[in-house]
Amino acid sequence: MSDAALLAAIVVILGGSAAGAWMLRQAWSLKAGKAPWRWGGFALLAVSVTWPAWLLGQARGPFIALSLLSVAALGVVASGYTRREAKTRRAGRESLAPEPAERPSTTWRGVLRWLLAGPIGMIAAMAIGICYAVWAPGAAQTRLVIGGLLVPVVWGSAMAWTLADSRIMRATAVLVGTAILGFSASILRGFA
Numbered sequence: 584m585s586d587a588a589l590l591a592a593i594v595v596i597l598g599g600s601a602a603g604a605w606m607l608r609q610a611w612s613l614k615a616g617k618a619p620w621r622w623g624g625f626a627l628l629a630v631s632v633t634w635p636a637w638l639l640g641q642a643r644g645p646f647i648a649l650s651l652l653s654v655a656a657l658g659v660v661a662s663g664y665t666r667r668e669a670k671t672r673r674a675g676r677e678s679l680a681p682e683p684a685e686r687p688s689t690t691w692r693g694v695l696r697w698l699l700a701g702p703i704g705m706i707a708a709m710a711i712g713i714c715y716a717v718w719a720p721g722a723a724q725t726r727l728v729i730g731g732l733l734v735p736v737v738w739g740s741a742m743a744w745t746l747a748d749s750r751i752m753r754a755t756a757v758l759v760g761t762a763i764l765g766f767s768a769s770i771l772r773g774f775a
Contacts, residue, residue, distance in 0.1 A: 584639070592638055596631055596648050600655035603627035608659055628652065692751055699754055704741035707758045708734045710765025717769045 606624030610617040632652060635644030716730030745754045 589639070592635060593647070593651060596635060596651045597655050599627055599631035600648075600652040601659055603631060604652075604656040604659040608663070695751055695755065696745060699745040699751070699758055700742040703755075703758050703762070704745060705734075705738050707741055707761040707765070708736075708738035710762045710769070711737050713769045714765040717772045 603624045603626075606620050606627060610620035610624060613620065632645055632648045635648045638644060639647060712730040712734040714730075715733055716726045719726045719729070741758060745751075745758070748754050
């Protein structure tokens with residue numbers, strides 16, 4: 584196949600995929616009469632993905648078509664991008680989830696948040712990782728690796744939750760309880 588024919592096929596695939604994505608977008612935005620747009624969009628996308636198999640090859644054609652379909656759909660979605668001005672800020676406690684800076688802060692709360700996000704969260708994450716390594720089925724090496732990979736994920740989750748939660752004593756109770764339960768369960772079982 585010549586370069587000109589390949590380029591023409593790419594242009595046709597992009598055009599058909601963009602038209603199909605646009606039809607689906609129209610169906611999404613309408614309140615009534617969605618079915619013709621939806622069926623037309625899906626049919627056009629199906630044709631745009633399947634016909635290149637005959638022209639470009641059974642493996643190469645659909646691969647190229649699917650890759651170009653995602654690019655065309657992204658282009659259709661991006662074409663509807665509008666930039667909105669930020670809303671004026673609400674006064675006081677009207678928002679459902681106030682920012683951490685809007686909460687009243689004291690020195691002991693700041694220190695406790697720092698401890699919960701840092702060392703206490705890390706200890707709770709280690710307890711979960713070690714408990715997984717001890718109790719999970721499978722080879723010892725696999726359990727150790729997965730348990731070790733769990734620690735930073737759980738620690739990051741504990742950090743985010745601790746800093747976002749306005750009830751600091753609840754976070755303290757959950758993290759300390761998790762650490763105690765995780766290490767207790769690990770000690771009871773032992774690494775076999």
